[in-house]
Amino acid sequence: MFHILIADPISDEGLDVLVDNENITLTKDTGLTPEELENRIATFDALLVRSQTKVTRSIIEKAKNLKIIGRAGVGVDNIDLDAATENGIIVVNAPNGNTNSAAEHTMAMIMSLSRKIPQAHSGLKNHKWERSKYVGVEVKNKTLGIVGLGRIGTEVAYRAKGQRMNVIAYDPFLTEEKAEKMGIEYGELEDVLNKADYITVHTPLMKETRHMISVDAFRQMKDGVHIINCARGGIIDEEALYDALVSGKVAGAAIDVLEEEPFQDHKLLELSQVVATPHLGASTVEAQENVAIDVCHDVQKHLTGDLVKNPVNMPSVPSDVLSQIEPYFHLAEKLGMFLIRLTEDVPEEVNIYYSGELADVKIAPITRNAVKGLLQRHLGSHVNDVNALYLAGKKDITIHENRTSTTEGFTNLMTIELKSKSGTRSVSGTLLNGLGARIVRVDHYSVDMMPHGHIVMIHHQDLPGVIGKMGSLLAEHHINIATMQVDRSDIGGDAIMILTIDKNPEQKELEALKELEEISDVTAVDL
Numbered sequence: 001m002f003h004i005l006i007a008d009p010i011s012d013e014g015l016d017v018l019v020d021n022e023n024i025t026l027t028k029d030t031g032l033t034p035e036e037l038e039n040r041i042a043t044f045d046a047l048l049v050r051s052q053t054k055v056t057r058s059i060i061e062k063a064k065n066l067k068i069i070g071r072a073g074v075g076v077d078n079i080d081l082d083a084a085t086e087n088g089i090i091v092v093n094a095p096n097g098n099t100n101s102a103a104e105h106t107m108a109m110i111m112s113l114s115r116k117i118p119q120a121h122s123g124l125k126n127h128k129w130e131r132s133k134y135v136g137v138e139v140k141n142k143t144l145g146i147v148g149l150g151r152i153g154t155e156v157a158y159r160a161k162g163q164r165m166n167v168i169a170y171d172p173f174l175t176e177e178k179a180e181k182m183g184i185e186y187g188e189l190e191d192v193l194n195k196a197d198y199i200t201v202h203t204p205l206m207k208e209t210r211h212m213i214s215v216d217a218f219r220q221m222k223d224g225v226h227i228i229n230c231a232r233g234g235i236i237d238e239e240a241l242y243d244a245l246v247s248g249k250v251a252g253a254a255i256d257v258l259e260e261e262p263f264q265d266h267k268l269l270e271l272s273q274v275v276a277t278p279h280l281g282a283s284t285v286e287a288q289e290n291v292a293i294d295v296c297h298d299v300q301k302h303l304t305g306d307l308v309k310n311p312v313n314m315p316s317v318p319s320d321v322l323s324q325i326e327p328y329f330h331l332a333e334k335l336g337m338f339l340i341r342l343t344e345d346v347p348e349e350v351n352i353y354y355s356g357e358l359a360d361v362k363i364a365p366i367t368r369n370a371v372k373g374l375l376q377r378h379l380g381s382h383v384n385d386v387n388a389l390y391l392a393g394k395k396d397i398t399i400h401e402n403r404t405s406t407t408e409g410f411t412n413l414m415t416i417e418l419k420s421k422s423g424t425r426s427v428s429g430t431l432l433n434g435l436g437a438r439i440v441r442v443d444h445y446s447v448d449m450m451p452h453g454h455i456v457m458i459h460h461q462d463l464p465g466v467i468g469k470m471g472s473l474l475a476e477h478h479i480n481i482a483t484m485q486v487d488r489s490d491i492g493g494d495a496i497m498i499l500t501i502d503k504n505p506e507q508k509e510l511e512a513l514k515e516l517e518e519i520s521d522v523t524a525v526d527l
C-alpha cells in the first residue's frame with residue numbers, strides 16, 4: 001500500500017487518477033507548517049505540492065519512506081533537489097500544463113499596468129471618478145523585452161506580437177535563426193535591458209538567475225520602463241526595484257511573485273505604480289486540471305515501477321527511446337550485481353562499453369541501472385536510479401561510458417569493466433532475441449548463462465576429474481546443480497566453471513569447495 005500526502009491544493013481531476021488505485025491511500029493536509037510536515041512525512045511514500053510548501057532538506061531527511069515528490073506546476077525552487085537526489089527521491093513536475101495560463105496572466109499584467117486598470121477599479125470602488133488620473137499608454141509599437149524564452153516566454157512573445165508590440169528576447173538557448181523564424185529580435189541581456197519599454201522575466205529561479213535584474217540592470221534600462229515578474233520572486237532584486245520605482249526610473253511594475261510568499265505586507269505594494277496578484281499565474285481551472293493530471297500520472301507510474309514522463313532530478317527519456325532501451329535495464333543491473341561480487345577491493349573506476357545496436361541508443365539510463373547494480377552490494381536498497389551516479393561520485397568511483405564497434409558476433413553487447421587495486425574484472429551480457437538476458441563473458445572466459453538465481457563461480461585447473469569431484473562434493477551437501485558452464489584459457493590451464501544451483505549455498509559448503517586442491521577461488525552470487 002502506498003500512502004500519498006497532498007500538502008497543497010491539487011485539482012480533484014488529477015487526484016481521480018490516484019483515487020481509483022486500490023493500492024494507494026490519499027491524505028489531504030494542506031497548510032502544514034514546516035515542523036508539522038517534518039513530523040508527519042515519515043510514513044508517506046509520495047508527497048504532492050504546489051509552490052507553497054517548502055520541501056527542505058530537513059523534511060526530506062525525515063522522509064524515510066518517500067519515493068517521489070510531485071510538483072503540480074513548473075518551478076521546483078521550493079524543493080531541495082540535491083537533498084532529494086542524495087536520498088534517492090525522484091522529483092517530478094508538470095512543465096506543460098500551465099504555460100498558457102501563465103502567459104495569459106503575463107499579458108493581463110502588461111495591459112493592467114499600461115492602462116492602470118487595478119488602480120482605476122479600486123478608485124471607483126472607493127466612489128472616485130478620476131478619469132485624468134488614470135491616463136495610460138498604448139503597448140502597440142512599444143518594445144517588449146523577454147528574459148527567458150522558454151515555454152512561457154515564447155507564448156508571451158507570440159501574444160505580444162498580436163498586440164503589435166516589437167519583441168526582443170534573451171535566452172542562452174536562443175539563436176538568431178530561431179528569433180528570425182519567430183519574427184522577434186535576438187539580443188544579449190544587455191540589448192534587452194537597453195532597448196525595451198517593457199521587460200518581463202520568464203526564467204526559473206536558480207543560483208544564476210537570482211537577482212539577475214539588479215541595480216546595475218536597472219541602470220541599463222530606458223527611463224520610464226515597465227517591469228513584469230510572473231516567474232519567480234528573487235529573479236528581480238526587490239530593493240533595487242523599489243528604489244527604481246521611487247526614483248521614477250521604472251514607471252510601473254506588475255508583480256505576481258515575490259521572494260517571500262505570502263506577501264500581503266511588502267513595501268512594494270505601498271507604491272501606487274505597482275500592480276500585484278498573489279501568485280496567480282497558474283491559477284486557472286484549466287491549468288490546475290492539466291498539472292494535477294500530469295503529476296498524478298507520474299506519481300502513479302513511479303509507485304508502480306514504471307518510468308515517469310517529467311523527472312526533474314534525472315534526465316527524461318522520450319517514450320519511443322524508452323521502449324528501445326528499457327529491456328536493457330534488467331540486464332545492466334544484473335551485470336553490475338554480478339561484477340561487484342568478483343572483487344573484494346574498493347572499486348575505483350567503471351568502464352561501460354556499449355556495442356552493436358546499443359551503440360546507437362541513449363545509454364545514460366542503462367548506465368544508471370548498471371551502477372545501481374554495482375553499488376547495491378555495499379549500499380543496499382538505498383541505491384536507486386535517482387541517486388546511483390551521485391552515490392558513485394561520493395564514493396570516488398569514476399564512471400566512463402564508451403560506444404564501440406566490437407560486437408563479437410552479438411547484435412548487442414554490453415561490457416562492464418571494474419578497476420580496483422587488485423586489477424580489472426569484467427563481465428559482458430547481451431539480450432538474445434526472444435530469449436532474454438544472458439551473461440556471455442566473464443573476464444576472458446566465454447559463458448552462456450541467465451543472470452538469475454543462485455550462482456557459484458569456480459576458478460579451477462583444467463584437469464580430468466575436477467568436475468566429477470565438485471559434483472560429488474555438492475551432492476554430499478544435497479546441493480542440486482541446475483546448469484553448468486565451463487571454459488578454459490588453454491588445455492590444462494586456468495578454467496572457470498559457473499554453476500546455477502537450487503539453493504543459496506552456505507558458507508561451510510563454499511569453504512568445502514575451496515579445500516579441493518584444483519580449485520583456486522569460489523564466489524557465490526545471488527541474482
Ligand SMILES: NC(=O)C1=CN([C@@H]2O[C@H](COP(=O)(O)OP(=O)(O)OC[C@H]3O[C@@H](n4cnc5c(N)ncnc54)[C@H](O)[C@@H]3O)[C@@H](O)[C@H]2O)C=CC1
Pocket residue numbers: 073074075076095098099102147148149150151152153170171172173202203204205208209212230231232256257279280281282283
Ligand atoms: N507565476 C506563476 O504562477 C508561474 C510561474 N512560473 C515560473 O516561470 C518559469 C518559467 O517557466 P517555463 O517557461 O515553463 O520554463 P522553461 O524552462 O520552459 O523556460 C525557462 C527559460 O529560461 C531560460 N533561462 C535560464 N537561465 C537564463 C538566464 N540566465 N537568462 C535568460 N534566460 C535563461 C532557459 O533557457 C529557458 O528557455 C518557471 O521556472 C516558474 O518559476 C511558471 C508557471 C506559473
Ligand SMILES: O=C(O)C(=O)COP(=O)(O)O
Pocket residue numbers: 050051052072073074075076098231279280281282283
Ligand atoms: O508552476 C509554477 O511554477 C508556479 O509558479 C505555479 O505555482 P502554483 O502551483 O500556482 O503554486
